[in-house]
Amino acid sequence: MMKKALPLLMALLLIVMALSACSSNSGNDPGNATNKPAGSGENQASEQPSEEPAEEVTLTYAIWDSNQEKGLRQIADEFEAQNPNMKINIEVTGWSEYWTMLEAGATGGSLPDVFWMHSNEIYRYASNDMLLDLTAKIDGSEKVDLGKFPQGLVQIYNFNGKQFAVPKDFDTIGLWYNKTMFDEAKLSYPDETWTWDDLYNAAKTLTKDGKYGILTPLHNQEGYYNFIYQNGGTVITDDKKSGYDDPKTIEALEYYVKFIQEGLSPKIYGDAERAEAMQNGLAAMGFFGSWNLTGFTENEFMAQNFDVAVLPKGEKQASIFNGLGHAIAHNTKHPEEAWKFVEYLGSKEAQERQAELGVAISAYEGAAELWVSSNPTFNIQAFVDMVDYAVIRPYSNTTAVWEDKAYEALLPAFSGEKTVAEAAKQAAAIMNESLAQEK
Numbered sequence: 001m002m003k004k005a006l007p008l009l010m011a012l013l014l015i016v017m018a019l020s021a022c023s024s025n026s027g028n029d030p031g032n033a034t035n036k037p038a039g040s041g042e043n044q045a046s047e048q049p050s051e052e053p054a055e056e057v058t059l060t061y062a063i064w065d066s067n068q069e070k071g072l073r074q075i076a077d078e079f080e081a082q083n084p085n086m087k088i089n090i091e092v093t094g095w096s097e098y099w100t101m102l103e104a105g106a107t108g109g110s111l112p113d114v115f116w117m118h119s120n121e122i123y124r125y126a127s128n129d130m131l132l133d134l135t136a137k138i139d140g141s142e143k144v145d146l147g148k149f150p151q152g153l154v155q156i157y158n159f160n161g162k163q164f165a166v167p168k169d170f171d172t173i174g175l176w177y178n179k180t181m182f183d184e185a186k187l188s189y190p191d192e193t194w195t196w197d198d199l200y201n202a203a204k205t206l207t208k209d210g211k212y213g214i215l216t217p218l219h220n221q222e223g224y225y226n227f228i229y230q231n232g233g234t235v236i237t238d239d240k241k242s243g244y245d246d247p248k249t250i251e252a253l254e255y256y257v258k259f260i261q262e263g264l265s266p267k268i269y270g271d272a273e274r275a276e277a278m279q280n281g282l283a284a285m286g287f288f289g290s291w292n293l294t295g296f297t298e299n300e301f302m303a304q305n306f307d308v309a310v311l312p313k314g315e316k317q318a319s320i321f322n323g324l325g326h327a328i329a330h331n332t333k334h335p336e337e338a339w340k341f342v343e344y345l346g347s348k349e350a351q352e353r354q355a356e357l358g359v360a361i362s363a364y365e366g367a368a369e370l371w372v373s374s375n376p377t378f379n380i381q382a383f384v385d386m387v388d389y390a391v392i393r394p395y396s397n398t399t400a401v402w403e404d405k406a407y408e409a410l411l412p413a414f415s416g417e418k419t420v421a422e423a424a425k426q427a428a429a430i431m432n433e434s435l436a437q438e439k
Contacts, residue, residue: 056085057085059113059114059338060089060091061090062091062092062101062102067294069090070294072359073090075350075353075354078350078353079350082344083340091112099121102115111332112329113329113332113333113338116325116326117165117324117327119322119399121400122156122164122165123159123397123399132328132330133163134162134342135161144346146163148348150363153170153363154167156325157325165327166342167324167325168323168354169324169354170323172321172383173222173290174289174310176287176306176308178305179307181281185205185206194312196230196255196314202284203265203284203285204264207263212265212282212284213259213265213284215265215285215287216256216259216264217267217269220407221393222289223287225394226287228243228248228252229391230252230314233248233251234249234394236394236435240435240438242427242428242435243428244427244431245428249424250424252314257413265283266283267415275288279301287311288308290360290380290383291360293375294359297375303377307378308380308383310386319386321386321391324360351363351367352364355368355369356371356374357374358371358375368387369384372384398434398437398438401434402430402434405427405431406430409424409430411423
């Protein structure tokens with residue numbers, strides 16, 4: 001009897017359960033839809049806490065050129081607009097103090113999150129594990145393509161097969177000249193046909209009435225390096241030896257120093273003094289890098305009276321070529337965010353923006369023309385034209401050591417205390433001591 005009743009009882013039980021389920025689902029009625037938002041049932045709310053907004057991260061971005069700050073601030077603002085939880089604090093420190101600041105930060109564990117790196121210093125910071133290795137991040141990036149940058153510039157920031165910075169820009173050196181002074185002297189403006197003889201003759205003609213025809217200070221990148229390579233000399237050989245004792249190098253230095261010896265150039269050494277001499281109408285010609293463009297454009301006297309041309313040629317044409325890189329501190333508290341910013345700075349979008357704003361000659365392929373279009377005041381196409389025969393700024397693992405010592409050794413030649421040959425040979429000896437330590 002029980003066996004016959006059991007199926008009946010089971011059937012009744014299933015009917016009761018089904019009716020109960022239908023009753024409990026009455027909350028799905030559209031009339032009750034306003035009671036609880038979709039997906040906000042009480043059980044669900046208790047099991048899954050509400051998502052909190054991402055924590056804001058502030059990155060320090062250290063640079064040394066105040067002329068670039070305004071444009072870089074605009075680029076940083078555009079990055080922040082795309083990344084609302086990130087803020088970029090740009091810190092500007094002058095060139096000399098910049099490296100003191102970085103060294104103190106490296107020692108004290110307080111490096112900026114993102115900062116400019118230079119060919120002189122890359123070895124010291126990369127070899128001492130002060131920089132974040134970006135190799136894997138670059139390899140996995142859809143925004144940074146190192147194949148779009150000059151390979152010589154990429155290699156500057158590669159140490160032991162690892163990439164420690166993403167190229168930012170490049171620069172060359174131009175011959176700036178006072179058009180008004182040239183017009184008054186009835187001289188033709190400098191152009192690509194100019195030789196060393198043309199430069200010297202113009203400087204002689206323009207030196208009068210307490211004004212100098214040219215500025216030839218003791219400056220390597222914006223001065224005698226260019227003439228050394230134009231004359232077929234070298235600063236450092238392929239087998240890592242000094243080129244200062246090369247006869248071609250000595251000959252170029254003698255030509256360069258001659259302007260001071262003959263009173264065609266004042267004995268000026270500091271960067272600020274050089275710029276002031278031009279801006280005050282004290283000198284008719286001077287050698288300045290493309291990074292000076294913003295400052296010269298904003299100077300009313302320079303904008304009205306000056307223009308720029310390619311450098312004159314000796315045995316051949318040459319202009320020193322260099323470029324900066326964006327590096328990340330090895331111990332940054334925000335490595336992913338710092339990389340996101342550096343990745344953006346190295347992207348086609350930001351590189352083209354940097355060029356459009358006239359900040360610097362962006363290193364990204366094709367962006368240089370945008371930089372040229374950004375400034376109608378001067379013939380800045382000259383800087384881009386020189387890339388075809390540009391020479392990478394001389395560097396090695398100990399550049400920061402031997403470059404300063406070579407400068408000190410050459411100083412007596414500029415002051416007239418030693419012959420150029422004597423000073424150059426001393427510079428070579430000092431430089432070779434540093435280079436020998438690299439082997």
